[in-house]
Amino acid sequence: MTQQELTAYILANYDGKLTLLDTGRAEPMFELKPDDLLEVTRRLRDDPQLKFDFLCNMGGVDTGQRLEVVYSIASTTKHLRMDFKVVLGYENPSIETITEIWPAANWYEREMYELYGIEVKNHPDMRPLLLPEDWNQGFPMRKNWDAPDFIRMPEL
Amino acid sequence: MLLALVSFELIDIFRWAYQLLADTGLPPVWVMLISYAVLGAVMFGVLALLALFLVWWERKIAGHIQQRFGPMRNGWHGWYQTIADAIKLLQKEDVTIDARDKFVFFWAPVICFVAAFLAYICIPFGKGLIVADLNIGILYIMAVTTFTVIALLMAGWGSNNKYALLGGMRSAAQVVSYEVPMVASILTVIIFAGSLSMVDIVKAQQGHAIFNWFVFRLPFGPIAFLTYIIAATAEANRVPFDIPEAEQELVAGFNVEYSGMKFAMFFLAEFVNMFTVSAIAVTLFFGGWSGPWLPSWVWFLLKTLGVVLLLMMFRWTYPRLRVDQLMEFAWKFLVPVTFANLILAALMKHLGWYW
Amino acid sequence: MPELRTEEYQINMGPHHPSTHGVCRLLLTMDGEKVVDAVPYVGYLHRSIEKICENRTYAMCIPILDRFEYVTAMSCNYVFSLAAEKLGQVEVPERAEYLRVIMLELNRIASHLIFFGTTAMDLGALTPFLYGLRERELIMDLFEMTCGQRLTYNYIRVGGVSRDIPPEFVPKCREAIKIIASKLPDYEGILNENPIWLARMKGIGHTDPQQAIAWGVSGPVLRASGVKYDLRRDDPYSIYPKFDFDVAVCWNGDNYDRYLVRIEEIRQSLKIVSQALDGLPDGDIRAKVKAKFKPPAGEVYVRIENSRGEMGVYLVSDGSEKPLRVKTRGGSYNQLQFLPEIVRGRGYLIADIVAIFATFDVIMPEVDR
Numbered sequence: 001m002t003q004q005e006l007t008a009y010i011l012a013n014y015d016g017k018l019t020l021l022d023t024g025r026a027e028p029m030f031e032l033k034p035d036d037l038l039e040v041t042r043r044l045r046d047d048p049q050l051k052f053d054f055l056c057n058m059g060g061v062d063t064g065q066r067l068e069v070v071y072s073i074a075s076t077t078k079h080l081r082m083d084f085k086v087v088l089g090y091e092n093p094s095i096e097t098i099t100e101i102w103p104a105a106n107w108y109e110r111e112m113y114e115l116y117g118i119e120v121k122n123h124p125d126m127r128p129l130l131l132p133e134d135w136n137q138g139f140p141m142r143k144n145w146d147a148p149d150f151i152r153m154p155e156l
Numbered sequence: 157m158l159l160a161l162v163s164f165e166l167i168d169i170f171r172w173a174y175q176l177l178a179d180t181g182l183p184p185v186w187v188m189l190i191s192y193a194v195l196g197a198v199m200f201g202v203l204a205l206l207a208l209f210l211v212w213w214e215r216k217i218a219g220h221i222q223q224r225f226g227p228m229r230n231g232w233h234g235w236y237q238t239i240a241d242a243i244k245l246l247q248k249e250d251v252t253i254d255a256r257d258k259f260v261f262f263w264a265p266v267i268c269f270v271a272a273f274l275a276y277i278c279i280p281f282g283k284g285l286i287v288a289d290l291n292i293g294i295l296y297i298m299a300v301t302t303f304t305v306i307a308l309l310m311a312g313w314g315s316n317n318k319y320a321l322l323g324g325m326r327s328a329a330q331v332v333s334y335e336v337p338m339v340a341s342i343l344t345v346i347i348f349a350g351s352l353s354m355v356d357i358v359k360a361q362q363g364h365a366i367f368n369w370f371v372f373r374l375p376f377g378p379i380a381f382l383t384y385i386i387a388a389t390a391e392a393n394r395v396p397f398d399i400p401e402a403e404q405e406l407v408a409g410f411n412v413e414y415s416g417m418k419f420a421m422f423f424l425a426e427f428v429n430m431f432t433v434s435a436i437a438v439t440l441f442f443g444g445w446s447g448p449w450l451p452s453w454v455w456f457l458l459k460t461l462g463v464v465l466l467l468m469m470f471r472w473t474y475p476r477l478r479v480d481q482l483m484e485f486a487w488k489f490l491v492p493v494t495f496a497n498l499i500l501a502a503l504m505k506h507l508g509w510y511w
Numbered sequence: 512m513p514e515l516r517t518e519e520y521q522i523n524m525g526p527h528h529p530s531t532h533g534v535c536r537l538l539l540t541m542d543g544e545k546v547v548d549a550v551p552y553v554g555y556l557h558r559s560i561e562k563i564c565e566n567r568t569y570a571m572c573i574p575i576l577d578r579f580e581y582v583t584a585m586s587c588n589y590v591f592s593l594a595a596e597k598l599g600q601v602e603v604p605e606r607a608e609y610l611r612v613i614m615l616e617l618n619r620i621a622s623h624l625i626f627f628g629t630t631a632m633d634l635g636a637l638t639p640f641l642y643g644l645r646e647r648e649l650i651m652d653l654f655e656m657t658c659g660q661r662l663t664y665n666y667i668r669v670g671g672v673s674r675d676i677p678p679e680f681v682p683k684c685r686e687a688i689k690i691i692a693s694k695l696p697d698y699e700g701i702l703n704e705n706p707i708w709l710a711r712m713k714g715i716g717h718t719d720p721q722q723a724i725a726w727g728v729s730g731p732v733l734r735a736s737g738v739k740y741d742l743r744r745d746d747p748y749s750i751y752p753k754f755d756f757d758v759a760v761c762w763n764g765d766n767y768d769r770y771l772v773r774i775e776e777i778r779q780s781l782k783i784v785s786q787a788l789d790g791l792p793d794g795d796i797r798a799k800v801k802a803k804f805k806p807p808a809g810e811v812y813v814r815i816e817n818s819r820g821e822m823g824v825y826l827v828s829d830g831s832e833k834p835l836r837v838k839t840r841g842g843s844y845n846q847l848q849f850l851p852e853i854v855r856g857r858g859y860l861i862a863d864i865v866a867i868f869a870t871f872d873v874i875m876p877e878v879d880r
Contacts, residue, residue, distance in 0.1 A: 054724055055727050056727070056821065056823055057823050059825060062836070063836075070810070072812040076724055076745075103726050104726045104728075107844065107845075107848045128554070130553065130879060131554060153566045221638055222637075222638050223645060224641065322544075471637075474707055475634040475705065475707050475711060478860055479860065480860065
């Protein structure tokens with residue numbers, strides 16, 4: 001299966017749970033609802049045509065209007081790659097953990113929680129990763145985060 | 157005239173000095189005490205100088221093996237680098253931890269240092285240049301070099317630090333394990349020499365140019381020498397056996413909490429130990445101080461420094477063994493080999509098939 | 512006789528340690544001499560690079576991302592430029608692509624030489640460190656000749672490279688390749704057959720390939736477990752399809768194999784560099800890109816094969832001159848996550864942990880960003 005056929009295959013077989021976003025690039029970008037996350041990712045991993053066994057990247061994005069969690073996955077055997085995102089709002093953003101599907105997500109989710117405040121349910125080990133254990137000054141990567149010693153670059 | 161100069165023996169100076177002292181008319185007890193005190197001071201001075209020289213030499217050799225120069229700035233080729241380092245260590249703050257075991261912490265470097273020097277009572281530096289020719293010479297040396305184990309254990313315990321404790325226990329286990337093959341290889345040599353006295357051992361190797369050296373008494377000599385050198389490297393805590401002080405793992409192991417002069421004592425004791433085991437190797441295997449033309453103490457120094465060079469080259473070439481591999485090597489390989497060697501040598505000697 | 516009471520104790524292989532490359536704290540739970548568990552604590556080197564990049568223009572982000580993983584700074588520059596070019600649909604001229612590949616591969620060789628030196632040093636053989644760094648000096652001279660820097664290059668920019676190579680680069684580069692290729696047998700001669708080295712490295716730190724993939728491990732660690740996955744082959748970028756090179760794979764997944772894989776990768780990189788030098792065309796070195804580069808709104812994830820594994824950048828742009836989100840992903844992050852899995856319950860000693868950590872070739876700035 002080539003990259004181009006991947007989009008068609010997913011749209012056909014995944015009951016519309018993954019909606020395509022238009023990026024104009026070969027690697028498709030999908031959107032997923034938070035409730036469908038575990039089920040769809042499990043199917044993506046176990047699907048014999050796709051076999052997405054490698055979680056490349058996972059992170060939070062603050063676009064100014066909403067929070068997103070983006071996942072990038074790849075298949076080591078089938079030479080396929082795709083991205084998908086889950087859109088969350090600013091109030092009580094929470095998401096299921098996918099460490100049981102791709103254990104690699106462990107640290108990524110810990111980092112996402114402490115930097116963005118996106119709560120991760122059922123995570124085996126939710127401790128701060130990069131920030132100190134006693135950090136209580138908010139979620140630094142959010143766009144509306146401010147601190148006395150955070151100096152923004154002046155406009156050029 | 158030149159011949160007289162060349163065949164000048166250092167022992168004559170000592171005899172002359174002793175004669176001078178005896179002539180002053182003091183009671184014999186005093187003469188003996190003063191002479192031993194002076195001798196002790198001379199020995200200590202010589203060994204301290206040797207230790208400083210060895211530290212400098214090690215750094216130069218390490219540099220040249222690594223394609224660089226080593227110390228070059230302090231004097232010609234950095235000859236007084238060690239003196240500068242010693243002065244620096246002397247004026248460092250003696251950092252002590254509150255929670256240490258005071259008695260043990262204080263006495264560990266002292267014991268280590270003293271034990272390192274005690275062995276030199278029996279080492280022949282040249283013809284007649286031996287402080288005391290004990291008739292159990294080599295046995296005494298073996299007994300005394302084991303004191304360092306106590307010092308290492310004390311250092312490990314007294315520091316109140318898990319790393320130091322691990323380092324101390326490992327080094328104790330290592331030194332004790334490698335004592336066995338070391339003593340067994342030495343015993344093989346004793347069989348050829350027929351006596352435990354160091355002077356007799358050197359005498360037994362004289363004559364027939366170098367072919368009387370115990371290292372050439374095939375097939376037991378070379379095997380004994382090889383096992384001895386391996387065991388001696390482990391005794392001196394050098395790579396590939398320097399787990400107790402492995403910088404990369406235990407951050408200097410048992411002496412992690414020592415600073416300043418106490419650390420300098422451990423450090424110098426290690427180099428003195430290295431010289432001790434090399435001196436023993438030279439005396440037992442390479443004919444001690446015997447050699448033509450040059451004074452005997454020059455031969456002794458040259459040969460010992462040769463063995464020290466060998467030990468230094470080991471350090472800068474090989475990776476280090478893990479502690480369980482080290483113990484396995486000692487007990488499963490070295491001990492059977494040395495004992496087999498010993499038994500065969502004894503059998504041969506008994507059956508009269510050997511000279 | 513009463514039962515001896517034993518208990519496990521915890522030892523801190525703390526942030527200040529000669530063997531953890533960078534500042535990483537490993538909390539080891541020990542049972543006597545054996546390590547029962549190893550928990551990494553990271554974040555000592557967190558410089559919030561991602562937050563800083565959100566406040567800088569694309570051109571300003573490049574030197575910041577140099578520090579993301581300074582041992583292979585060319586790769587960091589490159590992956591960000593690749594992401595920006597994909598978003599802005601910039602066509603990179605061919606000479607620039609060749610120069611990029613030469614610099615990337617030279618950087619890979621330099622990084623593997625450091626790996627060789629520091630691994631040997633961690634295991635006690637103090638001399639190969641200087642041999643490795645001696646050869647790395649040749650590469651550092653080449654980089655200094657090109658962009659003036661030895662470690663953080665700021666060379667690969669959006670649209671191409673920042674300056675052209677001077678005329679003495681090509682002959683010096685060929686000479687450097689020849690010297691390094693001739694010294695590799697020396698390095699192997701010191702260590703490969705050394706019984707002490709084999710005893711310390713063989714059979715230690717076995718990684719299961721399926722588990723490694725599930726934990727997101729890539730690069731030489733994955734290839735040493737038997738999975739032939741190299742992004743230069745499987746997900747090609749730049750002009751790598753034009754070059755003829757092999758992918759180094761080993762089967763046992765232990766320390767020794769990781770070491771062998773990296774030494775072989777040095778050889779393959781030397782091959783690529785000499786092929787690139789042979790085929791270097793003339794032309795522009797940079798596409799016409801505005802100083803205030805404004806790619807259209809969108810997001811993209813690009814990944815390249817770094818010396819430590821997969822290095823990726825997830826770039827989100829909102830059409831302005833500053834990126835909205837730069838999420839960087841380094842290979843060492845996943846490998847450090849994976850470390851407790853292969854240490855737990857295997858009965859390794861601290862010396863083995865040191866060896867495993869060294870052969871994983873974890874660089875802390877990549878983990879902490």
